[in-house]
């Protein structure tokens with residue numbers, strides 16, 4: 001697992017880690033933006049690696065050994081990525097709203113659109129899709145294990 | 149000449165204003181020295197309530213820290229397994245019942261009158277009674293841990309663990325009786341707040357102008373009214389099983405432990421929204437103020453709040469996904485659980501939109517509001533995850549759920565409450581909290597919270613169950629737990645800083661200027677420091693943000709240019725308006741300080757506490773004393789006959805001082821209380837049918853002919869009582885006072901006969917409630933019914949005495965109107981329950 005190694009190297013004092021850091025653009029002399037770009041390059045890999053490290057373990061539901069568990073782990077990962085994206089989106093929106101400094105505010109119509117689009121249409125769409133996936137999965141699992 | 153005239157008239161006006169203020173002050177001042185504790189005004193009671201609830205937060209927080217210290221490393225032995233059980237049970241129960249719900253009622257008691265420009269709540273003594281119940285019950289429940297006698301079955305107290313006397317000890321009784329007592333206080337506060345929002349709004353404040361906070365209070369009050377009764381019904385059944393061995397939850401004798409889960413979660417899930425919506429309500433006040441513009445999407449928000457309220461009653465089964473229910477139920481409740489995310493999203497997007505259209509003023513309350521958003525959204529998303537039944541099969545009862553619930557509760561409630569504390573601190577004390585401490589506190593809390601609870605998602609996914617006092621090494625939980633503990637202590641440090649800032653003496657700090665945040669809503673009319681009368685004169689409201697709309701609004705209110713600027717008779721007075729359009733209909737005199745609420749609460753508490761220790765004679769004695777003090781309180785303090793019919797409230801408007809029937813606040817309070825009572829009755833009926841759906845041996849007996857006759861007699865007597873009560877009201881109104889009194893006596897006699905007949909029914913059938921759940925539920929329904937009839941008989945006797953004493957007359961008939969209303973509901977109970985009990989076994 002190369003990501004895992006990279007992450008471990010970055011964190012746990014591998015003799016090469018200074019090089020790896022520099023490769024990834026994380027030196028002292030870089031500007032702020034260069035450093036951001038560097039983190040952006042190493043970040044997702046690191047995060048993914050962290051996730052993988054965090055997933056194993058004898059009782060872990062993310063280290064599946066059976067059919068049901070595998071399907072459920074898939075469900076989890078789908079929801080996890082979805083949740084992350086939505087959370088980042090909402091936070092970004094809130095930040096934009098709070099930091100907005102241009103002189104005239106957006107029209108009231110835009111605000112209503114936001115409430116309708118974000119609160120109603122977007123959430124109904126996402127939730128319906130998820131519900132269909134989840135319920136189908138439930139049917140399959142129950143049929144497979146002979147319950148229900 | 150003209151100059152001279154204006155000067156004198158100005159002087160006159162000043163003089164008049166001064167005199168008015170003196171009179172208002174005499175009427176509204178809080179009592180001094182030891183009598184201070186007899187205060188009933190919403191500002192005093194609201195402050196006590198808030199501080200007490202914060203005290204319980206600290207208590208529950210400390211128990212959480214002890215748990216986190218215990219879990220920091222594997223195989224730790226800081227606390228014993230049993231103490232750990234007590235700690236998490238108390239932590240959860242205290243947080244939910246003694247902090248989260250009460251703090252929001254407390255804040256509402258504090259804010260609501262000022263927000264609606266009323267001078268007090270409709271029933272000040274009832275709020276005081278609720279507060280004293282809360283204090284007594286809370287101290288009793290929390291104190292138990294110092295005797296290692298605290299409940300230890302988890303905050304949802306599942307049987308059969310909690311019905312096993314050896315496993316659970318006295319702790320479960322303390323939980324059941326101590327908390328039921330507090331739930332009753334919560335319902336009382338809810339009734340008070342609902343009537344407040346419906347009837348105490350400033351003239352002109354039509355329903356589309358109600359401040360959002362008040363809307364939320366209305367929704368939450370309604371939810372409390374329908375959510376708490378199922379729990380109280382469940383508490384009664386569980387306590388009957390524990391104390392008298394009636395097998396409601398015992399599968400061997402016809403019962404079912406699942407019934408408890410249903411009753412608990414029919415309460416428990418709305419409870420989560422009862423906690424969360426008031427948090428949103430605070431945000432709905434804070435966000436527009438700091439965006440310096442009216443909230444965007446007012447109607448969307450109201451609709452969403454009401455929608456959340458309704459939906460939240462259809463989700464409870466998602467706490468029971470692993471109990472083996474059929475797939476259809478799981479699918480339905482999965483869908484309902486995800487659906488509730490929609491109105492929640494609407495509310496949050498409306499706030500973001502408000503911020504977007506406004507120009508944000510940075511402040512500590514806004515910082516906490518932003519933190520709340522970040523935390524709550526994550527909690528909501530992990531909530532959608534566990535709403536998927538198949539995923540919940542994995543996550544159920546693991547630390548994933550612990551993480552999820554804390555994200556929701558801390559983001560949805562704790563952070564908004566702290567935002568509210570910063571925002572409203574000047575409102576309560578006229579002094580500001582430190583901005584700097586607030587920022588440091590915020591960052592410690594925010595970072596600490598995430599460090600503590602984010603890893604718990606993974607601890608849970610890696611298989612760590614909740615409610616374990618320790619864990620072995622090497623399962624991959626060690627580091628995660630240590631990090632969580634460090635985070636928890638960081639969070640606590642931030643919170644401690646804020647508490648210190650709240651408690652620090654602020655003697656030489658200057659008062660805030662008036663309306664310090666430049667808000668637009670009525671509560672900021674208040675002077676700094678506050679005057680005891682609340683608002684100087686009761687304004688006419690035509691706008692959602694009157695203080696922004698009219699720059700001289702504060703001036704007009706202060707100069708007494710609106711209604712009721714005076715208290716000529718030195719009485720506490722405020723205005724009652726109509727439900728929809730807020731047209732003035734009455735000038736209501738609200739009662740002043742009294743020790744009676746405290747005394748009544750003391751006796752009621754004593755009755756509950758004695759019952760916990762199975763001391764039934766002291767229970768009975770305390771119960772009788774409580775009833776006596778209650779009756780004395782009602783007799784001396786309510787339905788007072790005014791010295792004149794009408795009073796001039798200003799603007800040439802004259803309003804009656806006495807109203808009865810649907811015009812009066814008392815009628816509404818009775819109506820709302822009885823809705824809650826009906827919800828409890830419906831829960832018992834639900835239990836009856838629940839047994840029938842899942843057990844083939846239910847009912848295990850048929851009603852005999854002899855019993856049928858008794859039931860029929862009982863029902864006939866109930867109907868007779870009801871008719872005579874109607875007659876008593878009618879004859880009283882038409883001046884036939886003697887006939888009215890006769891009808892009351894007749895009604896009482898019939899009521900007593902119906903009690904005897906309805907008890908004779910199950911008795912002649914020889915039903916033994918200890919043998920099987922069927923006789924047990926029949927007896928519970930019978931006792932519930934005769935209990936209501938008995939209370940109704942006491943009420944009729946009260947009316948009879950009032951009539952003899954000349955306090956109930958054809959013109960002044962509140963008492964009999966309210967008692968008739970009670971009897972409408974009691975009669976429904978008294979007809980339905982016996983019919984069900986008598987006839988259903990024959991049909992089934």
Ligand code: HEM
Nearest residue numbers: 209212215236237240243248302303557562614615616636
């Ligand atoms: C101050 C920070 C808090 C910390 C460090 C904390 C920590 C904990 C811990 C360690 C548990 C027990 C987990 C287990 O053994 O299963 C727990 C359970 C719980 N907490 Fe908290 N908590 C905090 C705040 C809150 C708040 C503000 C609320 C609600 C308003 C709350 C409600 C609950 C509930 C309902 C439970 C479940 C109790 C049970 O399993 O019966 N907590 N918390």
